[in-house]
Amino acid sequence: MSAIQEVVTEAPAVEAVPKRAMTLGAGTSLVMLAVLLLVPLLVKNFIIFQLTMLLIYGLAVLALNILTGGSGQFSLGQSAFYAVGAYTSAILMEHAGINYALTLPVAGVICFVFGFLFGLPALRLSGVYLALATFALATAMPQLLKLGYFEYWTGGVQGLVVTKPDAPFGLPMSQDMWLYYFTLVVTIAIYICSVNLLRSRSGRAFMAIRDNEIAASAMGIDVSLYKTLAFGVSAGITGVAGGLGAIAVQFVAPDSYTITLAISLFLGMVVGGVGWLPGSIVGSAFIIFVPNIAEGISKGLSGAVFGVLLFLVIFLVPHGARQVAIVAQQLIGKLRKN
């Protein structure tokens, strides 16, 4: 077999994002935090539930963002990790009677291991191949969950019903509100950890790999280790999000975790701006609220609306919400000068 030598002038998978551009300024963060803390006190339970889902999907998008924006790898299979996390929490709560809060770390660890193991072959894959392998994972996941062997644990096609936790210590709060604040605490904790991770030595290694793999390995970065690590971390966070999702929705079933979910999360990342962590919440808002609006126009149209909007984003604002934020910042700067 003759190996034809090609000069591959490969463009980086993701456009480089400077490290400092990944987070919000302190002032904006505090405003965001205040809004997130106060809003549930003013709205109805259903909206609180939607806000909880906003945070949960925000976490899942954040996880994908660390993988893609941080280390430059793709995954179209996040729904699979989300599903594993959700099932782990649900099974631990319903079969083993473990407290819901304790199931989350377990879900995270199991997904980390799963992601790490799935990432091992991914070491050899880059760009399209990785997208392909994860795409196949996402499509195969619902069938795996339906398998007869695990039916005792997973409930098969029927899925599992999860009981919603009450507020502890007799706090005068509805279940929805308690769950919202619980999710908020988890989300903020993970957000802070993620920001610090990307600022750390490992984070710099991720970004070096993203920008130029060959140069990174020449500088002594263990490319395979850090690539799998990024995969594992991303899967772990997605798993926690999945666990929270299972508790919030009170139900897990194989068909909730199809390729559509993976596409939504991917879309959320692109809309929020690849590599810009605060954008995750914007992307998450997009994937939660836009389908509702689209279904209002016509049932079954949400996919088309998603697709068209995604095209608009990649053509008009390829950096997503980050670009909008930068433009807004510049405008405010100009106004101040005048």
Next chain:
Amino acid sequence: MELFFNQILAGISTGAIYACMALAVVMIYQAIDHLNFAQGEMAMFSTFISWQLMQWGVPYWGAFVLTLGLSFLGGIAIERLLFKPLAKAPILTNVAGFIALYAIVNSVAGLIWDFTIKQYPTPFGSHPFLGSQLISTHQAGMIGVTILLLIGLYFFFQFTRMGLAMRAAASLPESARLVGINTSWMIALGWGMAAAIGSIAGMMIAPVVFLEPNMMLGVLIYGFAAAVLGGLTSPFGAVVGGFLVGIFENLVGTYIPGVGNELKLPIALALIITVLVIKPAGLFGRPIVKRV
């Protein structure tokens, strides 16, 4: 032993469809170095168009030819409108584009023709083929159509100026441009042909899996598996890969207990990952060597 041959033949007939899908995927991959995740949905949409034509009273083969033409034009239109502007964009943007196309086509098909499962006619009937119990006439027809298609494509690429130009544009775009080939249009042509080949796969498999907007997902994953097995850089490999994957799927389903239809997709996943880990270039692909 009869069961064994029966399964091999059934495998070859579904393999023929996977071969078509893989070929369509590889044609676009050759032209633009990206995997078309929407290939299956495009094929599904074409199949729906042919079904609609038949509902309006067009005879089968008339609808078949019309659909081929429409799919060809549709493929070109998608390339010109949506993917040509993305040619220089990073991989992520392209993947996002394909995913967007996937969502749009799937949803629009559901909107127009809704999600109920429809019967799709076969022009070959489903009697035993030549009196043998091994294979039905439809399965034989699938194999026959695929082989005709492959022979046609072979002659097109080997013996026509246009085919030569397309091969040149795919393998060395810069040099091709220097000798006066319009590489941009060659890519569009590749898209058109891929869409048409996909539509054949769709129309042939529809009587087996029934017509509905999600019918091609499994076929697409197997098409990907076939393309990876044969090597994404080799159209010939894609075809061989398609047949091998078809046979493999049937034999595993028959002889390994507990692996039925419900494990169809996980098997494809396992196959893709195994091939990518053991031999990333596939059976017939050429390894890509990076120059630092």
